[in-house]
Amino acid sequence: MNTATEANFDGLVGPTHNYSGLSFGNVASLNNSARPSNPKAAAKQGLVKMKALADMGFVQGVLAPHERPHIPTLRRLGFSGSDANILEQAAKHAPKLLAAVSSASCMWTANAATVSPSGDTSDRRVHFTPANLVNKFHRSIEHETTGAILRATFRDEQYFAHHPALPSVDHFGDEGAANHTRFCHGYGEQGIEFFVYGMEAFNNNAAKPAKFPARHTLEASQAVARRHGLSANQVVYAQQNPDVIDAGVFHNDVIAVGNRNAHFYHQEAFLDTTKMKQDLLKAWGDRASQLHLIEVPSHAVSVQDCIQSYLFNSQLLSRGDDDMVLVVPGECENNPAVWAYLNSLVAGQSPINEIKVFDLKQSMSNGGGPACLRLRVALTQTEQAAINPSTIMNNTLFERLNIWVDKHYRDELHEQDLADPQLLIESRTALDELTKILDLGHVYEFQT
Numbered sequence: 001m002n003t004a005t006e007a008n009f010d011g012l013v014g015p016t017h018n019y020s021g022l023s024f025g026n027v028a029s030l031n032n033s034a035r036p037s038n039p040k041a042a043a044k045q046g047l048v049k050m051k052a053l054a055d056m057g058f059v060q061g062v063l064a065p066h067e068r069p070h071i072p073t074l075r076r077l078g079f080s081g082s083d084a085n086i087l088e089q090a091a092k093h094a095p096k097l098l099a100a101v102s103s104a105s106c107m108w109t110a111n112a113a114t115v116s117p118s119g120d121t122s123d124r125r126v127h128f129t130p131a132n133l134v135n136k137f138h139r140s141i142e143h144e145t146t147g148a149i150l151r152a153t154f155r156d157e158q159y160f161a162h163h164p165a166l167p168s169v170d171h172f173g174d175e176g177a178a179n180h181t182r183f184c185h186g187y188g189e190q191g192i193e194f195f196v197y198g199m200e201a202f203n204n205n206a207a208k209p210a211k212f213p214a215r216h217t218l219e220a221s222q223a224v225a226r227r228h229g230l231s232a233n234q235v236v237y238a239q240q241n242p243d244v245i246d247a248g249v250f251h252n253d254v255i256a257v258g259n260r261n262a263h264f265y266h267q268e269a270f271l272d273t274t275k276m277k278q279d280l281l282k283a284w285g286d287r288a289s290q291l292h293l294i295e296v297p298s299h300a301v302s303v304q305d306c307i308q309s310y311l312f313n314s315q316l317l318s319r320g321d322d323d324m325v326l327v328v329p330g331e332c333e334n335n336p337a338v339w340a341y342l343n344s345l346v347a348g349q350s351p352i353n354e355i356k357v358f359d360l361k362q363s364m365s366n367g368g369g370p371a372c373l374r375l376r377v378a379l380t381q382t383e384q385a386a387i388n389p390s391t392i393m394n395n396t397l398f399e400r401l402n403i404w405v406d407k408h409y410r411d412e413l414h415e416q417d418l419a420d421p422q423l424l425i426e427s428r429t430a431l432d433e434l435t436k437i438l439d440l441g442h443v444y445e446f447q448t
């Protein structure tokens with residue numbers, strides 16, 4: 001009997017969650033720039049989703065937010081003096097830089113790393129490569145702390161292998177699991193790792209978007225596959241359609257999602273859909289009829305509707321063989337075309353049998369839906385037993401974290417508040433306490 005399962009590790013929203021319009025190419029981030037945010041509501045919306053999934057019987061973990069504003073980065077960029085002085089100088093001379101080092105963007109843990117389960121890797125360990133997120137400055141400063149938090153969560157080297165991020169240059173632009181899907185029969189068996197990229201770095205003749213950046217390269221995905229010891233016949237690469245990147249699909253998980261034997265994607269998601277299907281079916285092998293390729297046509301749901309509703313930024317979760325539930329954001333219910341499509345989907349023959357809707361507006365307003373907020377880690381039972389148990393969601397942790405949020409978080413934050421030295425103190429106090437709740441040890445620079 002195969003007892004492996006898929007755990008979801010959600011990013012807990014940090015105390016400095018705000019809207020600064022930092023992500024060129026991400027429509028929601030640009031549209032909501034300068035709006036006040038509500039960090040307390042944001043954290044609680046995320047916790048409600050985590051708790052609901054834990055209650056449904058899924059293994060649900062929590063990844064801690066990062067230290068923000070990130071004073072060490074400001075020091076590296078030439079600001080000096082006391083922390084309060086640095087904040088004041090940065091606010092005065094480089095306000096956008098202060099916003100960048102204050103972003104709570106690490107909440108979107110689909111971008112934290114690429115994870116290869118032990119069923120796929122040559123040394124039979126679970127491999128993690130934190131994403132360098134080099135395309136956006138505010139995200140490029142995440143990978144070191146992400147690595148420390150992943151090591152504090154998946155500690156045992158007998159089961160877990162941690163790599164550093166790829167070189168931080170555009171050629172190896174890596175956005176992690178937002179562009180990575182795994183197809184498999186059971187989670188513990190060898191699966192197919194499906195890497196989606198936006199451009200080729202070393203081939204100037206290849207297609208690429210014209211307006212918005214392709215954040216992720218083929219070369220980055222190939223490097224991750226090599227490091228994780230994946231066998232070539234179990235890896236499939238596909239290029240994103242450059243036109244949808246230009247329309248605002250900055251990660252593939254805005255237009256496709258997959259789980260086990262189901263690939264749910266939009267007709268326009270890929271540059272060459274026929275090849276994508278052929279390659280997946282070839283890698284899948286002799287049980288090809290069991291692979292569900294659920295293609296959503298443009299006449300039913302337009303690319304614009306995908307971007308507005310985040311239909312595909314959903315969590316496709318297995319309750320049993322050929323029985324899946326789709327976790328979508330509230331915006332899907334409010335979009336008539338999308339909602340009609342979803343209702344016909346669950347009524348039809350696909351393995352997707354139920355839709356669950358969550359209010360994640362605070363994160364959605366920065367372009368992050370249910371799928372952005374989670375990192376999937378398929379684990380055998382032995383590996384599951386080796387995770388840091390304090391990071392696993394249950395009634396007690398849910399209560400503790402809600403009390404913790406109430407104690408430390410503000411319910412309104414404007415861009416000018418980022419210069420408030422009190423916010424830095426509040427944030428550090430909160431995180432110091434959190435490392436004790438989650439038993440992480442010291443993972444932040446201010447703790448050393």
Ligand SMILES: NCCC[C@H](NC(=O)CCC(=O)O)C(=O)O
Pocket residue numbers: 018019020021022023026029030103105108110111136139178250251366367368369372
């Ligand atoms: N996977 C979802 C990621 C969303 C994230 N948004 C942001 O960073 C917006 C932050 C701001 O604009 O304040 C991004 O674009 O990488």
